[in-house]
Amino acid sequence: MSEAATLERQTTELVFELQQGRVFFALDEDLYPRDAIFGAAYLFVDRCWVFLTRPADGQVGVRLRAKDPSADEATLTALAGEFANELLNQVVRIRVAESTAQIREFYMAKAFFADQAQSSIDALLAELDAEELAEDDLAIEVPWEDPDA
Amino acid sequence: MHDTELVVAFHHSLYDLPAVKAAAEAYGPYCADVHLAEEGPDIVVTLKGFDPGYGDMIEDAFCNHALHETIVARREAALEGMA
Incomplete structure (x- = not known):
């Protein structure tokens, strides 16, 4: 695969490696701010084991391992995909919050x-006070025990 | 005592020292020795003498703990900064 094709593949899809029951992928901090990575990781610490590394300047490596020891490659692939989705969600949240x-x-x-x-509020209270509460055509204010009152 | 040893490096930009220390305290009872050292950009943790039956889980759980503590601390710091 040519360098350009490799670069295109890396920028259009999440490239991850499966090794020994773990899935690893590297994220570019220019695309995914660290707060977004932390936000996604925070949501995943309940579901899987998460470890962050610094494979190169401006990159954050994410290593995930399912807590279920019987997790197969399909499960790990799904886990990586879900993490990527959540990452995108976090990025959008951060950008909307900033903007x-x-x-x-x-x-x-x-x-x-x-x-x-x-x-x-004062105007509303004044308006309520000014209402004609004295008029009681339906006799709502008359106690039922004393109909002649 | 078990002859087991595990070394994990936590990058300073991703993990806070107090968070890693908190994880070390939490996992201290499961190991004969836990040692922390700051080496360049890393906080290097060495766990020794843990039950080999824990397998990879002790490393994974330790890392999760340190990450969780870091994220919580950074969020609290960010909120305090906003106040």
Whole structure:
């Protein structure tokens, strides 16, 4: 396989190695931030044994082993795929969080520090007070024990 | 005492020293000796004298423990940074 073809394969699919009941793959930190890798790993520590390595600068190696000792190659392959999916999910979460950070801060600041919120509650209370509660055409306020009251 | 030894290197950029120490404390009772050393970019852990019946599981479980402690500590630090 030519170098270009190898590179294309590596960038279009997750390349992993199976060895001794474990699956190993390397991730580029430019594509997958470390927080995303940690986020995915955190969700997988219950299900499998996870170990992270640093095979080269800017790369994080992920080694997974199923907790079930009878796990076969298909199970490990599925595990790697699920990890990759979760990784993508974490990356999207991080990017959305980053891109919406400013607007979230703005809304929080507005909610906490703006006076309008308090005044709108006051206005609502005033509106309730102003309602014509004295009119009781259906006699709802009359106690049932004392119909003549 | 069993004649078993396991050496695991945890890269500093991926694992925090206190987290690896916490794992060492947790797994200390299962080994005759646990030694930590900082060697270049790695935290090198040596577990000695553990029951060979544990097989690979002691290494895997130790690594999981260290990773979990690291992630939890980093998340807490990130939250404190935001506050």
